[in-house]
Amino acid sequence: MRILLIHQNFPGQFKHLAPALVANGHEVRTLTLRQDLPDQWQGVTVHRYRAQRNSSPTVHPWVGDFETKVIRGEACFRAALQLRNQGYQPDLILAHPGWGETLFLQDVWPAAKLAIYCEFYYRSAGSDVDFDPEFQRPQGEEDTACRLQLKNLIYTMQGDRVTAGIAPTHWQADQFPEPLRSKITVVHDGIDTEAIAPNPSATITLNNQLKLGRNDEVITFVNRNLEPYRGYHIFMRSLPEILQQRPKARVILVGGDDVSYGARPPAGTWKQIFLKEVADRLDLSRVHFVGKIPYNAFLSLLQVSSVHVYLTYPFVLSWSLIEAMSCGCAIVASDTAPVREVISDGETGRLVNFFDPAGLAATVSELLASPSARAKLGKKARLFAQNHYDLQRVCLPQQMQWVRSLA
Structure with a gap:
């Protein structure tokens, strides 16, 4: 299977999965913003790209975060176009969408399945935002829910296009709304318990x-x-x-x-x-x-x-x-x-x-x-x-x- 991994700071959460996929005979490539990686990383072919512009200083403050994600999404989109024009067609795109990179990829490869790492879905109540009264927004700043809707756009825009998701804990998975929640499998990234172990002489x-x-x-x-x-x-x-x-x-x-x-x-x-x-x-x-x-x-x-x-x-x-x-x-x-x-x-x-x-x-x-x-x-x-x-x-x-x- 041809698998394309996308993470702005690759390997990120795919540190162990990526080489395991290579070892299982898959053709694995990555698109990443990281410029310090070699052309091959543990059997993964690395394709690097850069954002072509910065965020606008005068953009509406609610839209600033989303504009940054669109800029990154566009950069990843154009890098994907170059790969497609070279004849590359992935079967599966496995990506962390949190910074916007996946926004437009299925316009490049509509036949590819898109699976995403579901790290966090923001909510204005019952989660982190309203948890600590010591750091609540002052009265009169009731725009939190509006801002969070825009932070979540990366998920709501792609919910019908995503084939599957994976999340490290049940609670993190449960923050996502339907229909995306039903597509999420809960599996932690994992740690090496043999190396990370007690040592009485430490x-x-x-x-x-x-x-x-x-x-x-x-x-x-x-x-x-x-x-x-x-x-x-x-x-x-x-x-x-x-x-x-x-x-x-x-x-x-x-x-x-x-x-x-x-x-x-x-x-x-x-x-x-x-x-x-x-x-x-x-x-x-x-x-x-x-x-x-x-x-x-x-x-x-x-x-x-x-x-x-x-x-x-x-x-x-x-x-x-x-x-x-x-x-x-x-x-x-x-x-x-x-x-x-x-x-x-x-x-x-x-x-x-x-x-x-x-x-x-x-x-x-x-x-x-x-x-x-x-x-x-x-x-x-x-x-x-x-x-x-x-x-x-x-x-x-x-x-x-x-x-x-x-x-």
Whole structure:
């Protein structure tokens, strides 16, 4: 089968699926905005393209996001035309549509089946937008629903053209409306639970002098960027009580100072805003901001973690949570969707009210005081990750079966 993969930052979510398709004898190509890839990537033929213009500074503010997607869609469309004119005809287009690239592809290849990665469908109620009252839009700004309709146009414009979809969690799939929802199969991207595993001898070194291992009290908190969508503000507000209750504990926060999701702060960074809020009540010598770190260092950090805290709005589930489970971490997580799909309170971790810093502090302190409880939770968390999210035994075979079903 001739398969065309489309991702603006290829391989993205197709990192493992793409070479597996090649190994199964399919002819696999990709269209991508990435310019640093070679002409061949693990057997995949790479076709690069560029956007030909920038967004208009004077466009209606509601339309700015959609205009950007149309610009990318046009660039991908013209690159697809070149491939078609060279005689290329895919049987299946498998794409992440989130940046607009798939908008016009079936006008180039109407006979090709289009399957999409369904990461997130925006809703103005019951999801991320209206979840946290601390960051609600001021009264008089009732245009949120209008803006979200336009963000979702990439899906509503193609709903009747899409053959199938795939989503990593049931909650993410359930955000999509019919008729698209009925076309979505739920399969997680998968993680390598053999490589991402407990290591009793793991250590980490902070500031080139402080060495920590499994016998130390280490609290870990990991985000791509430290921001409200991932509960950074709640975590920081819990720290004064945690550090008071656990005088030997050290807190390590991984994440950048930028914004991945949601609004930017009015000034400065979210990291500094919420650090400043509690700084005078913290022993800052025991709180370590390490920024973004190499992946091997990230795994070592999880392997020495005594308690791993994961908080999130009802939003896309972070891979880091599944990786922490696979490392056997004792996890304290927010009682939010889709976290409840992987963490059962008292079984694979502990769940706490997202908006309760005191409850979070009490639960973390309780686990730090009980090595046996931590070991029990960590063991069950790893087993759950192995049984449901292992890349080679569970997720990749399901992904391959999904592709075969589209043939």
